[in-house]
Amino acid sequence: MLTATTGFYPRTGGDTGDSVMRSTARRGAAGILAMCGLLAGLTACADRTASASHFTTDENPAEVGGTLRFMTPGYPTTPDGKAALKKVVDTFHRTYPKVRVETDLASWAHLNEKVTTSIAAGDLPDVMVTGVGWIPPFASKGAFADLGSFGLTPKTLAERVRPGFVEPAVYDGKVYGVPSIGGAKVIAYRKSVFAAAGLDPDKPPTDLAELRAYAKKLTVRKNGRLERSGFDFWVNPTQHQYTQNFATFLKAAGGSFYDSRGRAAFDSPAGVRALEAMDGLMNSDRAQDFATASGDGSPMVLSGRAAMGFMGAYVDCDNKTGVGEKVCDDLGFFNITDKEQAMFMGGQIASISSRTELPGAAYQLLKVLTSPEAEADLAKLNLAIPAARTAEGSAVETSNPASEFAGRNTAHSAYSGGADNWLQLQDEFAPALDEALLRRRTPRQALDTLAGKAGSM
Known part of the structure; x- marks a missing residue:
């Protein structure tokens, strides 16, 4: 059951895991990103020009095997959170039954540090959920895959999500993530x-x-x-x-x-x-x-x-x-x-690692994460609104006056961040x-x- 809005910050990412990360995690991010700048071109940090132009979907996904690593702060370790996450994994397995999903339920307080540490180690999870304001810093380091090879452009993304949700997922004219919910x-x-x-x-x-x-x-x-x-x-x-x-x-x-x-x-x-x-x-x-x-x-x-x-x-x-x-x-x-x-507006955005060895499976998991059912569950768990256009006027959004107002006004979204040094x-x-x-x-x-x-x- 949902509870009244409490706590100092929404449970969705924004400028600091906007919604808000603790300053210690931010200092870790700044230090590691600076280190990546010094090590540009070395294997410890992804190349800025890395792209996913070679990524394709799988012709026979039922025969693909391996382990897909998935890091997200979106699912709390409550019974409802575990049930919602299980639905996502079960739905994914209908298409990729032989791919094991290894989940890391990172907290917003440590997510920034985990992602940047993974960049430095060259060991990013295959699928990651981060917050608004995070795409430019990580996409500029080559950490996130350009989703253009899967047909996602700013125009096609705008057909999929509501006004106000496209800009945070785009860097240098390319789409590097798909928003799932807005806080x-x-x-x-x-x-x-x-x-x-x-x-x-x-x-x-x-x-x-x-x-x-x-x-x-x-x-x-x-x-x-x-x-x-x-x-x-x-x-x-x-x-x-x-x-x-x-x-x-x-x-x-x-x-x-x-x-x-x-x-x-x-x-x-x-x-x-x-x-x-x-x-x-x-x-x-x-x-x-x-x-x-x-x-x-x-x-x-x-x-x-x-x-x-x-x-x-x-x-x-x-x-x-x-x-x-x-x-x-x-x-x-x-x-x-x-x-x-x-x-x-803060929010959660799902991205794929530019170094994943299972791009087809990673994109399938991303699609499941941003499906109407999964977004509705995430919105309930995080006291947020779904990002998809199909969610306009949905039950989760009209359940209370604050969500209803937010859903009607996504076109007026204000964000912090917007550049790779944010x-x-x-x-x-x-x-x-x-x-x-x-x-x-x-x-x-x-x-x-x-x-x-x-x-x-």
């Missing part, structure tokens, strides 16, 4: 709180300026102590990690992390405007104190301790197991909009945002410093 961070508000404050509960904020004005009006403090946040960023109080929030504000302001040539673009006027809006909400409007969070890590908008704020793309509306129908009926949802609408830069990103939000540096200074580091990587 959105939607923005919710409490209609009753709006009404009590004299705001129209059917008209949420329409731009960054209005967002700040609403948040300021909805904030409640007593003797300086925060009683109710006007806007909750929903972050881990010990790790902060405002990067995903910045990604949403950045897209809303009309910006992006990188330009089409892979150069840093987050320090653009749009980036400065986005970070200034976050700084203004926190420090000028005092809508939330730095690193404020609920005791159990759940979104504060669900408990009523925030009038508006980020939350995951799932909420349990059951009166016994979740927040209850009354709370769900009181929730409204909207996208931050300034120049354009924006909704943060896994190195992201370790610097969160602390730099903290410096700006704590007003130790201006937003312009913080972003300029990050852009300088990106240019030297």
